[in-house]
Amino acid sequence: MGQSVGFDVVVIGGGIVGLASAYKISLNHPGVTIAVLEKEERLAVHQTGHNSGVIHSGLYYKPGSAKARTCAKGRKELVEFAKEHGIEHKICGKIIVATDKKQLANLERVYNRGVENEIEGIERIGPEQIKEIEPYCEGIAGIKVPCTGVIDFVKVAEKLGELIENKDGNKVLTGYEVTGFEKHDFFTRVLTGKDDLKARFIINCAGLQSDRIARMDGVDAGVRIVPFRGDYYELTEQAGEKVRNLIYPVPDPKLPFLGVHFTRLIDGSVECGPNAVFSFKREGYGKLEFSLRDTLASLSFAGTIKIFIKHCKYGLVEYARAFSKKLFLSQLQKMIPTLTEDDIKPGKCGVRAQAVSKKGELIDDFKIERKDNAIHILNAPSPAATAALAIGDHINRMATDYFRLKD
Numbered sequence: 001m002g003q004s005v006g007f008d009v010v011v012i013g014g015g016i017v018g019l020a021s022a023y024k025i026s027l028n029h030p031g032v033t034i035a036v037l038e039k040e041e042r043l044a045v046h047q048t049g050h051n052s053g054v055i056h057s058g059l060y061y062k063p064g065s066a067k068a069r070t071c072a073k074g075r076k077e078l079v080e081f082a083k084e085h086g087i088e089h090k091i092c093g094k095i096i097v098a099t100d101k102k103q104l105a106n107l108e109r110v111y112n113r114g115v116e117n118e119i120e121g122i123e124r125i126g127p128e129q130i131k132e133i134e135p136y137c138e139g140i141a142g143i144k145v146p147c148t149g150v151i152d153f154v155k156v157a158e159k160l161g162e163l164i165e166n167k168d169g170n171k172v173l174t175g176y177e178v179t180g181f182e183k184h185d186f187f188t189r190v191l192t193g194k195d196d197l198k199a200r201f202i203i204n205c206a207g208l209q210s211d212r213i214a215r216m217d218g219v220d221a222g223v224r225i226v227p228f229r230g231d232y233y234e235l236t237e238q239a240g241e242k243v244r245n246l247i248y249p250v251p252d253p254k255l256p257f258l259g260v261h262f263t264r265l266i267d268g269s270v271e272c273g274p275n276a277v278f279s280f281k282r283e284g285y286g287k288l289e290f291s292l293r294d295t296l297a298s299l300s301f302a303g304t305i306k307i308f309i310k311h312c313k314y315g316l317v318e319y320a321r322a323f324s325k326k327l328f329l330s331q332l333q334k335m336i337p338t339l340t341e342d343d344i345k346p347g348k349c350g351v352r353a354q355a356v357s358k359k360g361e362l363i364d365d366f367k368i369e370r371k372d373n374a375i376h377i378l379n380a381p382s383p384a385a386t387a388a389l390a391i392g393d394h395i396n397r398m399a400t401d402y403f404r405l406k407d
Protein backbone atom coordinates (compact mmCIF):
# COMPACT_ATOMS: atom_id res chain seq x y z
CA MET A 1 0.00 0.00 0.00
CA GLY A 2 1.23 3.48 -0.84
CA GLN A 3 1.35 6.32 1.66
CA SER A 4 -1.88 7.94 2.82
CA VAL A 5 -4.32 5.85 0.81
CA GLY A 6 -7.83 7.21 1.36
CA PHE A 7 -10.96 5.36 2.52
CA ASP A 8 -14.43 6.61 3.33
CA VAL A 9 -14.56 4.57 6.53
CA VAL A 10 -11.71 3.18 8.61
CA VAL A 11 -12.71 0.57 11.19
CA ILE A 12 -10.18 0.03 13.97
CA GLY A 13 -10.13 -3.54 15.27
CA GLY A 14 -10.37 -6.86 13.45
CA GLY A 15 -12.43 -8.64 16.09
CA ILE A 16 -15.95 -9.83 15.35
CA VAL A 17 -17.60 -6.47 16.19
CA GLY A 18 -15.35 -4.41 13.89
CA LEU A 19 -15.65 -6.95 11.08
CA ALA A 20 -19.44 -7.28 11.40
CA SER A 21 -19.79 -3.48 11.39
CA ALA A 22 -17.60 -3.13 8.28
CA TYR A 23 -19.49 -5.99 6.59
CA LYS A 24 -22.89 -4.40 7.22
CA ILE A 25 -21.76 -0.98 5.98
CA SER A 26 -20.25 -2.63 2.92
CA LEU A 27 -23.53 -4.49 2.18
CA ASN A 28 -25.68 -1.39 2.61
CA HIS A 29 -23.36 1.11 0.93
CA PRO A 30 -21.64 -0.57 -2.01
CA GLY A 31 -20.11 2.73 -3.15
CA VAL A 32 -18.36 3.37 0.18
CA THR A 33 -14.73 2.23 0.58
CA ILE A 34 -13.78 0.65 3.89
CA ALA A 35 -10.53 -0.39 5.53
CA VAL A 36 -10.39 -2.55 8.65
CA LEU A 37 -7.13 -2.09 10.57
CA GLU A 38 -6.02 -4.86 12.92
CA LYS A 39 -2.81 -4.53 14.93
CA GLU A 40 -2.15 -8.27 15.18
CA GLU A 41 -0.96 -10.39 12.25
CA ARG A 42 -4.26 -12.34 12.28
CA LEU A 43 -7.90 -11.43 12.79
CA ALA A 44 -9.83 -12.23 15.98
CA VAL A 45 -6.79 -12.83 18.19
CA HIS A 46 -8.16 -11.28 21.38
CA GLN A 47 -11.68 -11.56 22.88
CA THR A 48 -13.19 -13.08 19.74
CA GLY A 49 -10.55 -15.80 19.74
CA HIS A 50 -10.59 -16.45 23.50
CA ASN A 51 -14.24 -16.88 24.34
CA SER A 52 -16.56 -19.77 25.20
CA GLY A 53 -17.88 -20.13 21.66
CA VAL A 54 -21.49 -20.06 22.85
CA ILE A 55 -24.29 -18.72 20.66
CA HIS A 56 -26.31 -17.12 23.44
CA SER A 57 -30.10 -17.19 23.36
CA GLY A 58 -30.63 -13.69 24.78
CA LEU A 59 -32.70 -14.63 27.83
CA TYR A 60 -30.59 -13.04 30.58
CA TYR A 61 -30.64 -9.41 29.48
CA LYS A 62 -32.74 -6.54 30.76
CA PRO A 63 -35.73 -6.20 28.42
CA GLY A 64 -35.31 -3.18 26.18
CA SER A 65 -31.52 -3.02 26.66
CA ALA A 66 -29.19 -3.03 23.66
CA LYS A 67 -28.02 -6.51 24.69
CA ALA A 68 -31.60 -7.84 24.72
CA ARG A 69 -32.44 -6.12 21.42
CA THR A 70 -29.39 -7.39 19.56
CA CYS A 71 -28.69 -10.82 21.06
CA ALA A 72 -31.71 -12.80 19.82
CA LYS A 73 -31.69 -10.98 16.48
CA GLY A 74 -27.93 -11.45 16.07
CA ARG A 75 -28.19 -15.10 17.05
CA LYS A 76 -30.77 -15.87 14.36
CA GLU A 77 -28.75 -14.02 11.75
CA LEU A 78 -25.52 -15.70 12.87
CA VAL A 79 -27.06 -19.15 12.42
CA GLU A 80 -28.27 -18.21 8.91
CA PHE A 81 -24.82 -16.76 8.12
CA ALA A 82 -23.13 -19.96 9.35
CA LYS A 83 -25.48 -22.11 7.22
CA GLU A 84 -24.95 -19.97 4.13
CA HIS A 85 -21.15 -20.03 4.44
CA GLY A 86 -20.68 -23.60 5.65
CA ILE A 87 -19.40 -22.66 9.12
CA GLU A 88 -19.78 -25.57 11.51
CA HIS A 89 -22.16 -24.85 14.40
CA LYS A 90 -24.61 -26.76 16.55
CA ILE A 91 -27.85 -25.66 18.20
CA CYS A 92 -27.52 -28.10 21.06
CA GLY A 93 -29.49 -26.21 23.73
CA LYS A 94 -28.45 -25.57 27.31
CA ILE A 95 -29.75 -25.89 30.82
CA ILE A 96 -29.45 -23.39 33.68
CA VAL A 97 -29.40 -25.22 36.97
CA ALA A 98 -30.19 -24.12 40.54
CA THR A 99 -28.34 -26.22 43.08
CA ASP A 100 -29.50 -24.38 46.20
CA LYS A 101 -32.87 -23.06 47.35
CA LYS A 102 -31.37 -19.57 47.71
CA GLN A 103 -30.98 -19.47 43.90
CA LEU A 104 -34.63 -20.16 43.11
CA ALA A 105 -35.75 -16.53 43.13
CA ASN A 106 -32.97 -15.61 40.68
CA LEU A 107 -33.76 -18.61 38.51
CA GLU A 108 -37.36 -17.40 38.29
CA ARG A 109 -36.11 -13.89 37.46
CA VAL A 110 -34.01 -15.29 34.57
CA TYR A 111 -37.00 -17.31 33.32
CA ASN A 112 -39.27 -14.25 33.40
CA ARG A 113 -36.69 -12.22 31.51
CA GLY A 114 -36.53 -14.97 28.91
CA VAL A 115 -40.31 -14.80 28.51
CA GLU A 116 -40.24 -10.99 28.25
CA ASN A 117 -37.43 -11.22 25.69
CA GLU A 118 -39.53 -13.76 23.74
CA ILE A 119 -36.83 -16.41 23.72
CA GLU A 120 -38.32 -19.34 21.87
CA GLY A 121 -38.90 -22.71 23.55
CA ILE A 122 -37.67 -21.97 27.08
CA GLU A 123 -39.12 -24.26 29.74
CA ARG A 124 -38.93 -24.61 33.51
CA ILE A 125 -37.61 -28.06 34.38
CA GLY A 126 -37.37 -30.13 37.56
CA PRO A 127 -34.66 -32.48 38.88
CA GLU A 128 -35.83 -35.48 36.77
CA GLN A 129 -35.75 -33.53 33.52
CA ILE A 130 -32.33 -32.13 34.43
CA LYS A 131 -31.12 -35.74 34.77
CA GLU A 132 -32.74 -36.76 31.48
CA ILE A 133 -30.92 -33.96 29.65
CA GLU A 134 -27.62 -34.16 31.57
CA PRO A 135 -27.41 -37.51 33.45
CA TYR A 136 -24.48 -36.47 35.68
CA CYS A 137 -25.92 -33.09 36.67
CA GLU A 138 -27.68 -32.55 40.01
CA GLY A 139 -30.07 -29.66 40.40
CA ILE A 140 -33.23 -28.81 42.29
CA ALA A 141 -34.76 -26.78 39.44
CA GLY A 142 -33.70 -25.44 36.09
CA ILE A 143 -34.48 -23.82 32.77
CA LYS A 144 -34.14 -25.56 29.43
CA VAL A 145 -33.03 -23.19 26.64
CA PRO A 146 -33.24 -25.07 23.33
CA CYS A 147 -32.01 -22.29 21.02
CA THR A 148 -28.52 -21.90 22.55
CA GLY A 149 -25.67 -23.30 20.48
CA VAL A 150 -21.93 -23.44 19.83
CA ILE A 151 -19.73 -22.13 17.04
CA ASP A 152 -16.12 -21.12 16.42
CA PHE A 153 -16.28 -17.30 16.35
CA VAL A 154 -12.81 -17.07 14.75
CA LYS A 155 -14.18 -18.82 11.66
CA VAL A 156 -17.08 -16.35 11.57
CA ALA A 157 -14.66 -13.40 11.85
CA GLU A 158 -12.41 -14.78 9.10
CA LYS A 159 -15.39 -15.26 6.77
CA LEU A 160 -16.55 -11.69 7.44
CA GLY A 161 -13.03 -10.45 6.61
CA GLU A 162 -13.09 -12.40 3.35
CA LEU A 163 -16.50 -11.00 2.37
CA ILE A 164 -15.42 -7.42 3.14
CA GLU A 165 -12.32 -7.79 0.96
CA ASN A 166 -14.32 -9.36 -1.88
CA LYS A 167 -15.59 -5.89 -2.69
CA ASP A 168 -13.32 -3.70 -4.82
CA GLY A 169 -11.83 -0.80 -2.91
CA ASN A 170 -12.11 -2.44 0.54
CA LYS A 171 -9.12 -3.68 2.55
CA VAL A 172 -8.66 -5.75 5.69
CA LEU A 173 -5.15 -4.93 6.84
CA THR A 174 -3.49 -6.97 9.58
CA GLY A 175 -0.29 -5.82 11.30
CA TYR A 176 -1.60 -2.22 11.30
CA GLU A 177 -1.63 -0.71 14.78
CA VAL A 178 -3.37 2.63 15.07
CA THR A 179 -1.14 4.93 17.11
CA GLY A 180 -2.84 8.31 16.71
CA PHE A 181 -4.99 10.65 14.64
CA GLU A 182 -4.27 13.92 12.85
CA LYS A 183 -7.49 15.86 12.37
CA HIS A 184 -7.94 17.87 9.17
CA ASP A 185 -10.98 19.81 7.92
CA PHE A 186 -12.49 17.06 5.78
CA PHE A 187 -10.60 13.98 6.82
CA THR A 188 -8.58 12.36 9.59
CA ARG A 189 -5.10 10.99 9.01
CA VAL A 190 -4.96 7.65 10.82
CA LEU A 191 -1.41 7.08 12.02
CA THR A 192 -0.13 3.51 12.13
CA GLY A 193 3.28 1.97 12.58
CA LYS A 194 3.28 1.45 8.78
CA ASP A 195 1.55 3.62 6.15
CA ASP A 196 -0.85 6.29 7.33
CA LEU A 197 -4.38 6.26 5.95
CA LYS A 198 -6.80 9.07 5.20
CA ALA A 199 -10.32 8.46 6.52
CA ARG A 200 -13.49 10.49 6.19
CA PHE A 201 -14.99 8.54 9.06
CA ILE A 202 -13.68 6.35 11.86
CA ILE A 203 -15.27 3.50 13.76
CA ASN A 204 -13.44 2.36 16.87
CA CYS A 205 -13.99 -1.32 17.67
CA ALA A 206 -10.71 -1.90 19.48
CA GLY A 207 -12.12 -4.03 22.33
CA LEU A 208 -9.62 -4.09 25.19
CA GLN A 209 -7.98 -0.91 23.83
CA SER A 210 -11.14 0.95 22.83
CA ASP A 211 -10.98 3.58 25.61
CA ARG A 212 -7.39 4.43 24.60
CA ILE A 213 -8.35 4.86 20.94
CA ALA A 214 -11.29 7.05 22.04
CA ARG A 215 -9.00 9.24 24.14
CA MET A 216 -6.62 9.60 21.15
CA ASP A 217 -9.66 11.10 19.40
CA GLY A 218 -10.39 13.41 22.32
CA VAL A 219 -13.33 11.36 23.61
CA ASP A 220 -13.46 10.65 27.31
CA ALA A 221 -16.84 9.11 28.04
CA GLY A 222 -16.09 8.71 31.75
CA VAL A 223 -15.39 5.01 31.46
CA ARG A 224 -12.24 2.94 31.59
CA ILE A 225 -11.71 -0.55 30.23
CA VAL A 226 -10.82 -2.78 33.16
CA PRO A 227 -9.65 -6.22 32.06
CA PHE A 228 -11.15 -9.29 33.75
CA ARG A 229 -9.39 -12.58 33.05
CA GLY A 230 -11.37 -15.79 32.71
CA ASP A 231 -9.56 -19.10 33.27
CA TYR A 232 -10.87 -22.38 31.94
CA TYR A 233 -10.26 -26.01 32.80
CA GLU A 234 -10.97 -28.82 30.34
CA LEU A 235 -12.55 -32.17 31.03
CA THR A 236 -10.20 -35.05 30.26
CA GLU A 237 -11.27 -37.39 27.46
CA GLN A 238 -12.45 -40.03 29.97
CA ALA A 239 -14.53 -37.47 31.91
CA GLY A 240 -15.98 -35.98 28.71
CA GLU A 241 -19.08 -38.19 28.94
CA LYS A 242 -20.16 -36.35 32.10
CA VAL A 243 -21.34 -33.38 30.02
CA ARG A 244 -23.52 -33.77 26.95
CA ASN A 245 -23.91 -30.11 26.00
CA LEU A 246 -24.05 -26.87 28.01
CA ILE A 247 -24.70 -26.57 31.76
CA TYR A 248 -24.86 -23.13 33.39
CA PRO A 249 -25.34 -22.04 37.01
CA VAL A 250 -27.85 -19.37 38.04
CA PRO A 251 -26.03 -16.03 37.54
CA ASP A 252 -25.52 -13.49 40.31
CA PRO A 253 -27.65 -10.49 39.26
CA LYS A 254 -25.13 -8.08 40.82
CA LEU A 255 -22.44 -9.11 38.31
CA PRO A 256 -22.30 -9.02 34.51
CA PHE A 257 -20.65 -12.49 34.35
CA LEU A 258 -22.62 -15.70 33.87
CA GLY A 259 -20.66 -17.91 36.29
CA VAL A 260 -18.44 -20.91 35.70
CA HIS A 261 -20.20 -23.27 33.29
CA PHE A 262 -19.67 -26.40 31.20
CA THR A 263 -19.48 -26.03 27.42
CA ARG A 264 -19.15 -28.85 24.92
CA LEU A 265 -17.37 -26.94 22.14
CA ILE A 266 -17.89 -27.42 18.44
CA ASP A 267 -14.75 -29.66 18.32
CA GLY A 268 -16.33 -31.98 20.92
CA SER A 269 -14.05 -31.09 23.84
CA VAL A 270 -15.61 -29.83 27.09
CA GLU A 271 -14.49 -26.60 28.76
CA CYS A 272 -15.30 -25.56 32.34
CA GLY A 273 -15.14 -21.85 33.11
CA PRO A 274 -14.50 -19.00 32.90
CA ASN A 275 -14.04 -17.42 36.32
CA ALA A 276 -13.64 -13.62 36.47
CA VAL A 277 -10.61 -12.04 38.13
CA PHE A 278 -9.00 -8.62 37.75
CA SER A 279 -6.20 -8.88 35.19
CA PHE A 280 -2.92 -6.98 35.47
CA LYS A 281 -2.59 -6.98 31.67
CA ARG A 282 -5.23 -6.20 29.04
CA GLU A 283 -3.95 -8.74 26.57
CA GLY A 284 -2.26 -11.10 29.03
CA TYR A 285 -3.19 -14.76 28.76
CA GLY A 286 -1.29 -16.19 31.71
CA LYS A 287 -2.15 -16.02 35.42
CA LEU A 288 1.04 -14.12 36.24
CA GLU A 289 1.18 -11.74 33.28
CA PHE A 290 1.71 -8.10 34.22
CA SER A 291 1.81 -4.76 32.43
CA LEU A 292 2.71 -1.65 34.43
CA ARG A 293 0.91 0.57 31.92
CA ASP A 294 -2.33 -1.45 32.05
CA THR A 295 -2.23 -1.88 35.83
CA LEU A 296 -1.70 1.86 36.37
CA ALA A 297 -4.50 2.64 33.91
CA SER A 298 -6.89 0.48 35.94
CA LEU A 299 -5.76 1.43 39.43
CA SER A 300 -5.48 5.18 38.80
CA PHE A 301 -9.17 5.22 37.88
CA ALA A 302 -11.50 5.95 40.80
CA GLY A 303 -14.17 3.58 39.46
CA THR A 304 -11.85 0.55 39.71
CA ILE A 305 -11.13 1.16 43.38
CA LYS A 306 -14.86 1.57 44.08
CA ILE A 307 -15.46 -1.79 42.37
CA PHE A 308 -12.75 -3.44 44.45
CA ILE A 309 -14.39 -2.13 47.63
CA LYS A 310 -17.91 -3.09 46.51
CA HIS A 311 -17.03 -6.60 45.33
CA CYS A 312 -14.12 -7.26 47.69
CA LYS A 313 -15.42 -10.60 49.04
CA TYR A 314 -16.33 -11.93 45.57
CA GLY A 315 -12.95 -10.78 44.17
CA LEU A 316 -10.94 -12.54 46.90
CA VAL A 317 -12.87 -15.80 46.53
CA GLU A 318 -12.43 -15.69 42.74
CA TYR A 319 -8.70 -15.04 43.14
CA ALA A 320 -8.30 -17.98 45.50
CA ARG A 321 -10.16 -20.15 42.99
CA ALA A 322 -7.94 -18.97 40.15
CA PHE A 323 -4.89 -20.40 41.91
CA SER A 324 -6.47 -23.49 43.48
CA LYS A 325 -7.64 -26.41 41.39
CA LYS A 326 -9.48 -27.81 44.43
CA LEU A 327 -11.54 -24.63 44.88
CA PHE A 328 -12.29 -24.39 41.15
CA LEU A 329 -13.38 -28.03 41.22
CA SER A 330 -15.65 -27.49 44.21
CA GLN A 331 -17.52 -24.85 42.20
CA LEU A 332 -17.99 -27.33 39.35
CA GLN A 333 -19.02 -30.13 41.72
CA LYS A 334 -22.07 -28.11 42.75
CA MET A 335 -23.50 -29.03 39.34
CA ILE A 336 -21.68 -32.34 38.71
CA PRO A 337 -20.86 -33.85 42.14
CA THR A 338 -19.00 -36.89 40.74
CA LEU A 339 -16.26 -34.81 39.07
CA THR A 340 -12.83 -35.47 40.55
CA GLU A 341 -9.52 -33.61 40.43
CA ASP A 342 -8.30 -36.14 37.85
CA ASP A 343 -11.23 -35.26 35.56
CA ILE A 344 -10.10 -31.69 34.88
CA LYS A 345 -6.90 -30.22 33.44
CA PRO A 346 -5.93 -26.55 32.97
CA GLY A 347 -7.24 -25.03 29.72
CA LYS A 348 -7.08 -21.70 27.91
CA CYS A 349 -7.88 -18.28 29.29
CA GLY A 350 -9.49 -15.12 27.93
CA VAL A 351 -9.63 -11.47 28.97
CA ARG A 352 -12.88 -9.52 28.95
CA ALA A 353 -12.92 -5.81 28.13
CA GLN A 354 -15.27 -4.56 30.84
CA ALA A 355 -16.07 -0.85 30.88
CA VAL A 356 -16.25 0.62 34.37
CA SER A 357 -17.78 4.01 35.18
CA LYS A 358 -16.23 6.65 37.46
CA LYS A 359 -18.94 5.81 40.01
CA GLY A 360 -17.68 2.24 40.18
CA GLU A 361 -20.35 0.51 38.10
CA LEU A 362 -19.57 -2.47 35.88
CA ILE A 363 -21.34 -1.17 32.77
CA ASP A 364 -23.75 -3.91 31.88
CA ASP A 365 -25.05 -2.81 28.49
CA PHE A 366 -23.23 -2.06 25.24
CA LYS A 367 -21.93 1.51 25.15
CA ILE A 368 -21.48 3.44 21.92
CA GLU A 369 -20.47 7.12 21.66
CA ARG A 370 -20.36 9.42 18.66
CA LYS A 371 -18.27 12.54 18.18
CA ASP A 372 -17.66 14.51 14.97
CA ASN A 373 -16.59 12.02 12.31
CA ALA A 374 -16.17 9.04 14.64
CA ILE A 375 -18.17 6.31 16.36
CA HIS A 376 -16.57 4.65 19.38
CA ILE A 377 -17.77 1.29 20.72
CA LEU A 378 -16.70 1.52 24.34
CA ASN A 379 -18.32 -1.55 25.85
CA ALA A 380 -19.05 -4.71 23.87
CA PRO A 381 -18.87 -7.57 26.37
CA SER A 382 -20.66 -10.91 26.10
CA PRO A 383 -22.96 -11.59 24.20
CA ALA A 384 -21.36 -9.26 21.63
CA ALA A 385 -19.93 -12.17 19.61
CA THR A 386 -23.42 -13.69 19.28
CA ALA A 387 -24.96 -10.28 18.65
CA ALA A 388 -22.23 -9.03 16.29
CA LEU A 389 -24.29 -9.01 13.08
CA ALA A 390 -27.11 -7.11 14.82
CA ILE A 391 -24.58 -4.70 16.37
CA GLY A 392 -23.21 -4.29 12.84
CA ASP A 393 -26.71 -3.29 11.67
CA HIS A 394 -26.92 -0.73 14.47
CA ILE A 395 -23.50 0.72 13.60
CA ASN A 396 -24.49 0.83 9.93
CA ARG A 397 -27.64 2.80 10.84
CA MET A 398 -25.61 5.20 13.01
CA ALA A 399 -23.03 5.63 10.24
CA THR A 400 -25.76 6.17 7.64
CA ASP A 401 -27.43 8.88 9.74
CA TYR A 402 -24.47 10.67 11.29
CA PHE A 403 -21.93 10.33 8.48
CA ARG A 404 -24.65 10.71 5.84
CA LEU A 405 -23.25 7.76 3.90
CA LYS A 406 -24.62 7.53 0.37
CA ASP A 407 -25.57 4.47 -1.78
Ligand SMILES: Cc1cc2nc3c(=O)[nH]c(=O)nc-3n(C[C@H](O)[C@H](O)[C@H](O)COP(=O)(O)OP(=O)(O)OC[C@H]3O[C@@H](n4cnc5c(N)ncnc54)[C@H](O)[C@@H]3O)c2cc1C
Residues within 6 Å of the ligand: 012, 013, 014, 015, 016, 017, 018, 019, 037, 038, 039, 040, 043, 044, 045, 046, 047, 048, 049, 050, 051, 052, 053, 054, 055, 056, 176, 177, 178, 179, 205, 206, 207, 208, 209, 210, 213, 230, 274, 349, 350, 351, 352, 353, 380, 381, 382, 383, 384, 385, 386, 387
Ligand atom coordinates in the same frame (compact mmCIF):
# COMPACT_ATOMS: atom_id res chain seq x y z
C1 LIG B 1 -13.56 -15.36 28.38
C2 LIG B 1 -14.64 -14.83 27.47
C3 LIG B 1 -15.76 -15.63 27.17
C4 LIG B 1 -16.76 -15.12 26.34
N1 LIG B 1 -17.76 -15.96 25.92
C5 LIG B 1 -18.65 -15.51 24.99
C6 LIG B 1 -19.60 -16.40 24.41
O1 LIG B 1 -19.60 -17.59 24.69
N2 LIG B 1 -20.50 -15.90 23.53
C7 LIG B 1 -20.51 -14.57 23.17
O2 LIG B 1 -21.37 -14.15 22.38
N3 LIG B 1 -19.59 -13.72 23.67
C8 LIG B 1 -18.65 -14.17 24.54
N4 LIG B 1 -17.68 -13.34 25.01
C9 LIG B 1 -17.69 -11.94 24.58
C10 LIG B 1 -17.16 -11.79 23.16
O3 LIG B 1 -16.04 -12.60 22.93
C11 LIG B 1 -16.79 -10.32 22.96
O4 LIG B 1 -17.89 -9.54 23.35
C12 LIG B 1 -16.48 -10.02 21.49
O5 LIG B 1 -15.52 -10.92 21.00
C13 LIG B 1 -15.99 -8.59 21.36
O6 LIG B 1 -15.52 -8.43 20.05
P1 LIG B 1 -14.67 -7.14 19.67
O7 LIG B 1 -14.48 -7.17 18.21
O8 LIG B 1 -15.32 -5.95 20.30
O9 LIG B 1 -13.30 -7.32 20.49
P2 LIG B 1 -11.98 -8.13 20.13
O10 LIG B 1 -12.27 -9.47 19.63
O11 LIG B 1 -11.11 -8.03 21.34
O12 LIG B 1 -11.36 -7.30 18.94
C14 LIG B 1 -10.76 -6.02 19.08
C15 LIG B 1 -9.61 -5.97 18.13
O13 LIG B 1 -9.05 -4.66 18.10
C16 LIG B 1 -7.68 -4.78 17.88
N5 LIG B 1 -7.00 -3.54 18.27
C17 LIG B 1 -6.85 -3.06 19.53
N6 LIG B 1 -6.14 -1.91 19.50
C18 LIG B 1 -5.85 -1.67 18.20
C19 LIG B 1 -5.10 -0.63 17.54
N7 LIG B 1 -4.55 0.37 18.22
N8 LIG B 1 -4.98 -0.70 16.19
C20 LIG B 1 -5.55 -1.73 15.48
N9 LIG B 1 -6.22 -2.73 16.07
C21 LIG B 1 -6.39 -2.72 17.41
C22 LIG B 1 -7.29 -5.97 18.74
O14 LIG B 1 -6.05 -6.53 18.37
C23 LIG B 1 -8.47 -6.90 18.53
O15 LIG B 1 -8.25 -7.85 17.51
C24 LIG B 1 -16.66 -13.80 25.83
C25 LIG B 1 -15.53 -13.02 26.12
C26 LIG B 1 -14.52 -13.55 26.91
C27 LIG B 1 -13.28 -12.72 27.13
